Amino acid sequence: MTLPSLRQLQYLVALHAHQHFGRAADACNVTQSTLSAGLKELEMVLGVRLVERTRRVIVFTATGLGVVRRAEDLLQQARDLSAVRHIGPEPLAGAIRLSITPTVAPFLLPRILGSIRRTYPALEFVVHEEVSQAGFAGLSSGARDCMILARRDDGGDFEYGALFEDPIMVAMRSDDPIAQRSSIRPEDLSSDRLFLPHEVGGLLDSARLAGHRLDDGPKAAPSASIHTLVQLVNAGMGAMLLPQMAVESGVTAGTEVVTRPLAGPPARRVIALAWRRNSPLREGFTRLAGKIRELYQGPPLVAAA
Structure with missing residues (x-):
């Protein structure tokens, strides 16, 4: 059985995101003809029409939209699998891309970052202060590894560790x-x-x-x-x-x-650490959530008004 390649699935997801062959090709660092040929090969492998092509618009078929959703999941799983090679005996090491919401970041980070860096000297945070919608999008796409936010009961594909x-x-x-x-x-x-x-x-x-x-x-x-x-x-x-x-x-x-x-x-509100359910760094994030809980139990920086 011939299986679709991750590259072909990447072309499909990029086209759906950009709704334009040229921009999708640029996002994938290939020529437009390469992307178009890859999509045709994908349709041949699956035996279904995924995209209707006209001169002015791109229309995804109902089947195509379903394949896009499955392709996004498969690509994320592949990214998580690729991240396994960076995991050593210490799960909290290397660069962690952290999203944190603006109503939390300036008040929590000064309180915890110094102690976390002393406890996990091999850990490096790449901090992105952004609203929760952007943070969730980053988690879903793999552009972010974890996120600190005021939790809502939205479940989804994320796992949460309550902080305080x-x-x-x-x-x-x-x-x-x-x-x-x-x-x-x-x-x-x-x-x-x-x-x-x-x-x-x-x-x-x-x-x-x-x-x-x-x-x-x-x-x-x-x-x-x-x-x-x-x-x-x-x-x-x-x-x-x-x-x-x-x-x-x-x-x-x-x-x-x-x-x-x-x-x-x-x-x-409940402040929580969120990560993808299938993240290979799950053990490390669970440990990180516990450390943040421990640190936040200390005395406040300034007495409340």
Whole structure:
């Protein structure tokens, strides 16, 4: 039986990603004629039409789309298999491409990186700070090895190691009328005065899951960082949901911003380390998650406001 080659599958996946023969060929570092010939050979091996070619558009058949999904899985498994050669007796060694979300990175990394490097001197992190959607895409494609994020219950092809829980606080100026309360009721947070960091879902979903009801239309600042939003709050422009880990890192230091918990059931997010289920580095990531848990149990960097 003649089997399709990984190279042929790579051509198919690239064409689906780029929807253009020339760009797909460039991505595969081959000529357009080589890519086209490889796709025709793939169709001959499988005995089915995968792509309908016209002068202006590329249309994948229903069978072709199914083959693309299977090809993506096979190519990822091949990349994982190739990574086995880098695994020695120490599973945490070499370069690890780490994705980490912006609402976690500046508050967690200073707390753990030094100790991790001392514990695993042969380990090198290549850090990519990016939103979770980009991180998951990188994990799926093999461009990232693992990811630290506020976990959601999306399951999928990823495995998680829970690191710690991060309470969600409400931040406002000290002269804000609601700042006089020991806790803030959700009904006090109207959408016209509530800021949320870029990774809205992790914070807002955490509050909702804890039984709180917050408005669906938080004040717009879609690309602002937590540090920037704190300054907006300090200027009296509204309130915000703020992770406790950011408070502990001193993000409100030197401002008139104070924090209060939400009234009712605690609102919190779960920070987790994620990796592909079939990753050959699974043992190392499990060990890394345990080390991060251990490190984060230490005293906070700065006392909470």
